[in-house]
Amino acid sequence: xxxxxxxxxxxxxxxxxxxxxxxxxxxxxxxxxxxxxxxxxxxxxxxxxxxxxxxxxxxxxxxxxxxxxxxxxxxxxxxxxxxxxxxxxxxxxxxxxxxxxxxxxxxxxxxxxxxxxxxxxxxxxxxxxxxxxxxxxxxxxxxxxxxxxxxxxxxxxxxxxxxxxxxxxxxxxxxxxxxxxxxxxxxxxxxxxxxxxxxxxxxxxxxxxxxxxxxxxxxxxxxxxxxxxxxxxxxxxxxxxxxxxxxxxxxxxxxxxxxxxxxxxxxxxxxxxxxxxxxxxxxxxxxxxxxxxxxxxxxxxxxxxxxxxxxxxxxxxxxxxxxxxxxxxxxxxxxxxxxxxxxxxxxxxxxxxxxxxxxxxxxxxxxxxxxxxxxxxxxxxxxxxxxxxxxxxxxxxxxxxxxxxxxx
Ligand SMILES: [Zn+2]
Numbered sequence: 001x002x003x004x005x006x007x008x009x010x011x012x013x014x015x016x017x018x019x020x021x022x023x024x025x026x027x028x029x030x031x032x033x034x035x036x037x038x039x040x041x042x043x044x045x046x047x048x049x050x051x052x053x054x055x056x057x058x059x060x061x062x063x064x065x066x067x068x069x070x071x072x073x074x075x076x077x078x079x080x081x082x083x084x085x086x087x088x089x090x091x092x093x094x095x096x097x098x099x100x101x102x103x104x105x106x107x108x109x110x111x112x113x114x115x116x117x118x119x120x121x122x123x124x125x126x127x128x129x130x131x132x133x134x135x136x137x138x139x140x141x142x143x144x145x146x147x148x149x150x151x152x153x154x155x156x157x158x159x160x161x162x163x164x165x166x167x168x169x170x171x172x173x174x175x176x177x178x179x180x181x182x183x184x185x186x187x188x189x190x191x192x193x194x195x196x197x198x199x200x201x202x203x204x205x206x207x208x209x210x211x212x213x214x215x216x217x218x219x220x221x222x223x224x225x226x227x228x229x230x231x232x233x234x235x236x237x238x239x240x241x242x243x244x245x246x247x248x249x250x251x252x253x254x255x256x257x258x259x260x261x262x263x264x265x266x267x268x269x270x271x272x273x274x275x276x277x278x279x280x281x282x283x284x285x286x287x288x289x290x291x292x293x294x295x296x297x298x299x300x301x302x303x304x305x306x307x308x309x310x311x312x313x314x315x316x317x318x319x320x321x322x323x324x325x326x327x328x329x330x331x332x333x334x335x336x337x338x339x340x341x342x343x344x345x346x347x348x349x350x351x352x353x354x355x356x357x358x359x360x361x362x363x364x365x366x367x368x369x370x371x372x373x374x375x376x377x378x379x380x381x382x383x384x385x386x387x388x389x390x391x392x393x394x395x396x397x398x399x400x401x402x403x404x405x406x407x408x
């Protein structure tokens with residue numbers, strides 16, 4: 001029974017840590033805004049930001065409390081084992097699937113919270129463009145995809161454990177990395193389930209972007225515009241795929257709101273990530289993460305005493321995955337986040353410097369300010385939170401670095 005106490009203790013601690021981060025975040029609303037980003041918001045927009053910030057934070061506390069309550073109850077009352085009891089006892093695969101099914105079904109309790117977040121808060125501040133129909137079809141697609149992914153993950157775990165026993169760690173890490181790589185390849189396909197992608201129209205902008213790519217000897221498969229405006233007024237750009245199969249994706253909201261030079265600046269930043277092989281480095285970090293997961297999985301499956309306190313008569317691969325995710329990995333995730341975000345912020349500075357080298361320093365600054373304004377970004381986040389959670393440096397520090405690079 002001691003294991004049950006430990007697991008419930010960790011789940012509680014993880015929830016309290018989340019609360020702590022939210023409180024820090026809420027308090028940062030009082031921080032003074034740095035000089036170099038003072039012109040991002042006018043007074044009215046700033047007041048709007050303050051109230052958006054407060055609404056979001058308050059609601060995130062409610063959501064995480066509800067999430068915590070559901071998770072805690074499922075574990076405390078041995079609900080996973082009871083639900084798995086409805087499936088054939090001898091079939092290890094179905095026993096695993098039952099656990100994932102209950103986990104996905106229980107997350108449906110949180111639907112009203114997502115609804116309020118999208119249709120209430122985001123709508124109130126004018127970000128939401130999703131219709132109820134888009135909302136529900138998104139939820140359904142996410143539900144199905146999450147069950148498929150969980151089953152794939154659990155299936156891999158079960159297969160390597162049954163075939164290799166104690167030697168499973170490396171095989172599991174390798175299989176998971178392959179799964180992740182597969183996901184990266186599949187990402188363009190999966191995102192087509194949610195959005196439509198059109199090639200960027202022929203014209204001055206496309207010529208300018210293509211010239212930039214050619215100058216750097218950088219090949220991509222295409223430049224696509226995504227219909228992000230179906231859901232949101234927020235803006236972004238990213239790229240997907242590997243090597244020569246890379247596709248640069250621009251949100252249609254970005255194409256509409258920025259000048260061609262600003263788009264080139266953002267584009268040069270994205271190309272900077274490509275030239276510095278940032279995606280590959282991230283794959284390296286995620287392989288490390290998979291090794292850690294492999295070790296945790298191995299330890300979990302070796303510790304047969306973990307299962308009976310939760311009502312199982314033996315090992316359940318689905319419940320092992322749940323334990324790893326909510327109790328074990330959740331405990332080291334903040335540390336890993338610290339490391340990953342540190343490298344990510346460094347990579348952002350380097351990508352910004354690339355845009356400066358292409359002669360788009362000034363446009364990058366004005367483009368980033370537009371992005372911040374449209375996304376109602378936090379201009380003065382808590383430094384502790386930046387260290388723990390931010391994959392991008394705060395705007396004012398980015399601008400400082402860009403201006404410094406422009407002088408060099
Ligand atoms: Zn970036």
